[in-house]
Amino acid sequence: MKKVSIIDVAKLAGVSVSTVSLVLRQKGKISDATIEKVHAAITELGYVHNVAAANLRANTSNLIGLILRDFSDSFSIKVMASIVQELEKQGYMVFLGQPLNDDDHLERCLLSFKQQGVAGVIYLSSDATTLHLPEKMRLCPLPLVVVSQSLLEENCHLVMRDNRQAASLATRYLIERGHRSIAYIGGRENDMIRQQRLLGFHSALTQYGMVWRDEATPACSDDTHAASIVTRQLLEKNNTITALLCHSPDAMIGSISAIHQVGRTVGKDVFLTQQVALIGFEDMLHVNLTSPSFTYVSSASEETGRQAATLMIRKLKEPELQVQRITLSGQLIARESA
Template identity: 75%
Template sequence: MKKVSIVDVAREAGVSVSTVSLVLRRKGKISPETIARVQAAIQALGYVHNVAAANLRANTSNLIGLIVRDFSDSFTVRVMESIVQALEAQRYMVFLGQPQDEGEALDRCLLSFAQQGVAGVIYLAAGSSSAALPEKIRRCPLPRVVVSQSLPEEAGDLVLRDNRQAAGLATRYLIERGHRQIAYLGGTAEDRIRQQRLLGYRSALAQYGLPYREEFAPACAESTQAAGLVTRRLLEKSNSITALLCHSPNAVIGGIAGIHQVGRTLGKDVFLTQQVALLGFEDMLHVNLTSPSFTYVSSASDEAGRQAAALILRKLSDPDLPPQQITLSGHLVIRESA
């Protein structure tokens, strides 16, 4: 069966080849009637536009390389979804890479991007214990945007979430509801997100004249079991605690278990010393299935994806655009747990 060409489409629609090309590329001033005729011809003949070949001829690309290191992280997954939706709305396609390390695997990923002719790269930074990007990403010759949870001092084009603002917002909310004994639960000692949130937590306490107590901010391994054990020990030692700020979904689930293990309940009534309010930083489906429903500070993941997509497109249209750092604030979603 003969392959349908753009010449066949032009003949079927009764227009020139250049007009069909303009319709396919959505360029030029073409009347709606002509566009309709061309589209009808395309559908009738089953013509498939070879975008890659067209890009090669025009020395352009509608491909964006997206590097994702960790699919287990909810923030990363939601950012990725938002990026794909935003880029597809602008008729760009995403070429996904998931290198398993920052050495040879990342090299192969970037080489594959170059071979496929991607126009730019978005890197979703993995982990929260490193203060720097991988050197290969830093030296990437293509237009590059980084989405990170914890790299505020990194140079270049960045989209970041404001961990300090989020923790300050959460702590002030609890204080204004009457809580005075508030603990921060979870995160390992080297976790930069935890370190940044503790700054916001301490700042909010100081704003209201409340002391920061080291023993009220225990670090622990990232598991529900570790968080549950730390919660139980914390509440047994300090039964005056009425609220927990939870570092992660694991801390939330472990915190709930620890609260129940010491014979207390989850709730927002500060005047009932039996209850412990719980507030965290992620919108996680399995956490929000808890009862009472979970109060949290949004991680701004959807907006981070939209901003990253918009920034890489601005860089493609203006190569001389100065580096930009976009910092996104979270907002409080009040439910039943705090």
Template identity: 80%
Template sequence: MKRVSIVDVAKEAEVSVSTVSLVLRQKGKISPATIARVQQAMTTLGYVHNVAAANLRASTSNLIGLIIRDFSDSFAIKVMASIVQELERRQYMVFLGQPQNDEEALERCLLSFKQQGVAGVIYLNSDVTASALPEAIRRCPLPLVVVSQSLSEEKCDLVMRDNRQAANLATRYLIERGHRNIAYIGGGESDRIRQQRLQGFRSALTQYGMIFREELAPACDESTRAAGLVTRKLLEKNNAVTALLCHSPNAMLGGISAVHQVGRTLGKDLFLTSQVALLGFEDMLHVNLTSPSLTYVSSASEETGCQAAGLILRKINEADLTPQRIILSGQLVIRESA
């Protein structure tokens, strides 16, 4: 069976070959009626556009390399989904690499991207303890955009969420509801997200003339059990605590367990002294399944992905684009727990 060519499409649509080419590349000023005619001709003839061949002729690529190192990181997974959706909407395809924490594997991943002819790379950083990017990423010769939760000082094209703003917003909300003994639960001592959120926590306390108390901000391992243990110990020692600001979904779940273990309940009503308000930072599925439903500051993961996709395409198309820094704020979602 003869393969349908662009010439066949042009004849069927009664337009020039160059017009068909412009429609395929979405270039030039072509009327909607002509575009519809060309598309109808392609459908009638069963024409399939060979994007790889077109890219080769034009020395361009519609491939974007996407590196995700931790599939257990819920924020990175949701950002990845948003990036893929936005790039596909703009007719780009994603070439996925997952080198975990192996630096040699990261080098091989970047080499593979280059061999496959990707136009640019998006790196989803999940290391919350590192203050700098891996050296292989720093040396990446391709247009690069980094998505991070914690690398606020890194000099690169960066899209990240504002952890200070999120904690400040959450703390101010609790203070304005009358809470004066607020604890921050979870995150390891070396966790840069925790450090940034504690800055926002402190600034909100200072703003309202309150003092930060170290004993009300216990660090712990990233597990439900660890969070539950430190929260129970804190509540048993400080029964005046009326609100918990939880570092992560595990800290939320551990906090819920600890509140019940010490004979108290979750809720908003400050005048019921047995109640403890609980507020977190993640819009996770199991947040919606608890009772009472949990108040939280959203992670802005969908917008983060859209911004990262848009930025990498700008970098590809604008070689002289100055380094961009996009910081996204979360939104407070008020429910029953605080």
């Protein structure tokens, strides 16, 4: 069977080869009627556009390299899905890399991207213990967009969460509902996300004339057992605490266990002394299968992905684009736990 060519499509559609090419590349000012005729011809003939060959001829690429280092992180997974969806809408394809946590693997990943001819790289940073990118990423020769869950001190195109705003929003919400003894549970001492949220927590307390107490912000490792232990110790020492900000899903699950262990319940009624309100910092659908459903500040993961993809496309179209730093605020979703 003869291979269908772009010439065959042009003949059937009654247009020039260059017009078909412009339609395929979504370039130029082509009327809707002409575009419809070309697509109808493509469908009838079963023509398959060889994007790689077209990119090679035009010295361009519709491939974007995406680096995701932590597949266990729910935020990064949601951001990745949003990035892929947005890029595909715009005619781009994603080449995924998952280097291990060392420079050699990262270097090989970037070399692979270069060999595949990617146009740019989106890096999902998962290390919340540093303000800086790995050296290999800082030296990346390709257009680069970084997505981070915490503040980075890098001169790069950056999309990141506003952790300070999220904690301030959650704290003010609790205070305005009558809570006067609030604690922050979880996160390791060197976790930048925790540190930024504590700034927002402190700021909101100060705004309402409330006292900051270090003992009300216990750090712990990222697992439910550790969170349960520190929460129980805190509640046993201070039974006036009526609300908890939970650093992570594990911290929230651990806190629930501790609340029950000390004979209290989860709930939003500040006037019932046995109830403890809980607020998390992302939508934990697997937790919300139980009752009560949990109040949280959204992580804005879908919007983060859209912004990262849009910024990458803009950078490719405007090579001299000045460095952009986009900070996304979360939205408080009030449910049964607070």
